[in-house]
Amino acid sequence: MxxxxxxxxxxxxxxxxxxxxxxxxxxxxxxxxxxxxxxxxxxxxxxxxxxxxxxxxxxxxxxxxxxxxxxxxxxxxxxWSDKTPLMPSDPYQRAQARFWADYVDKKVYDCTSRLWKPKEEEKEAAKMEMIEILQLLEVQLGDNKYFGGDTFGLVDVAFVPFTSWFYMFEMIAKLNVEAVAPRIVAWAKRCQERESVAKALSDPKTVYEFICMVMKKVLGQE
The missing domain is CATH 3.40.30.10 (Glutaredoxin)
Incomplete structure (x- = not known):
């Protein structure tokens, strides 16, 4: 141990x-x-x-x-391998988990930063890209409980913190995640039933207010 x-x-x-x-x-x-x-x-x-x-x-x-x-x-x-694993034991499934966690890393955060662009055409392009990202992740999730099937794992850990940003998506880009990716929203609710997730995630409105403050300083946005 x-x-x-x-x-x-x-x-x-x-x-x-x-x-x-x-x-x-x-x-x-x-x-x-x-x-x-x-x-x-x-x-x-x-x-x-x-x-x-x-x-x-x-x-x-x-x-x-x-x-x-x-x-x-x-x-x-x-x-801490003696505790419940976050990665599957099968090498192929481990590779898949790493790929999709990396996809979240490279796509979700970058696209979110572009939702704040002052030009409407740039903001709209970022919104359309975010919809594609969410819908692709929804296809990957399928009808599973978690991205790892019945097991909460790496991809869930990688993606679930960004669900606190869904409120921000709607406020700044009029992007209703539940309308475009309902299975992702249902998955997020299941994840939030886990104590580990519930205690870690920040309140969506508090996150939105904080990001507004940061963007106002960085971009001079009102």
């Missing part, structure tokens, strides 16, 4: 990437120290721990650092 001593997470409350790690740690029953970061004034510990990107999340375990959320989640799964 892996040691739970010296486990610390450097994190930020609104980060979907940090939420992934919190969910994985909770699923494994790992006790850890949580350090909330101020991203406008990063701590010396964060800068020292992640000298490459100087960003959260960072997992510190037995004085060793791991960063990038999907890497951290897979590290947690391998280190």
């Amino acid at each position: 892996a040691s739970q001593k010296g486990v610390m997470l450097l994190d930020f409350w609104a980060s979907p990437f940090g939420q992934r790690v919190r969910i994985a740690l909770a699923e494994k029953g790992v006790e850890y120290e949580h350090k909330e970061e101020n991203l406008s004034s990063k701590s010396e510990l964060l800068i020292k721990s992640n000298q490459v990107h100087k960003n959260i999340p960072v997992l510190i375990h037995d004085c060793k650092t791991v960063f990038e959320s999907l890497t951290i989640v897979q590290y947690i799964d391998e280190v």
Whole structure:
């Protein structure tokens, strides 16, 4: 059994990437120290721990650092392998899980950032792309309970934090996720019945208000 001593997470409350790690740690029953970061004034510990990107999340375990959320989640799964696995045992299914988790990483976050574009044609193009992304993920989910079938796993951990953004999608782009991808919304509700998810996810309206504040500063939007 892996040691739970010296486990610390450097994190930020609104980060979907940090939420992934919190969910994985909770699923494994790992006790850890949580350090909330101020991203406008990063701590010396964060800068020292992640000298490459100087960003959260960072997992510190037995004085060793791991960063990038999907890497951290897979590290947690391998280190605490005596607990319920987040990755399937079959090599092909593991490859599929890694692919779709990476797809979420590359597509959902990037497309969301473009929903804030001030030009309507750019915003509309991002909205149409997001609909395609959600519908493709819905096809991948199918009629399964989770993306891993009956088992909550890597793709669920990777994607579910972004469900807190669905309210934001509707407010800034008039994108009603339930109308275009109802199975994704049903899946999100099932995931939120898990204690690990319910405790990690931020309130959608609070996230929206925070992102509005950030975008106002970055883009000068009212």
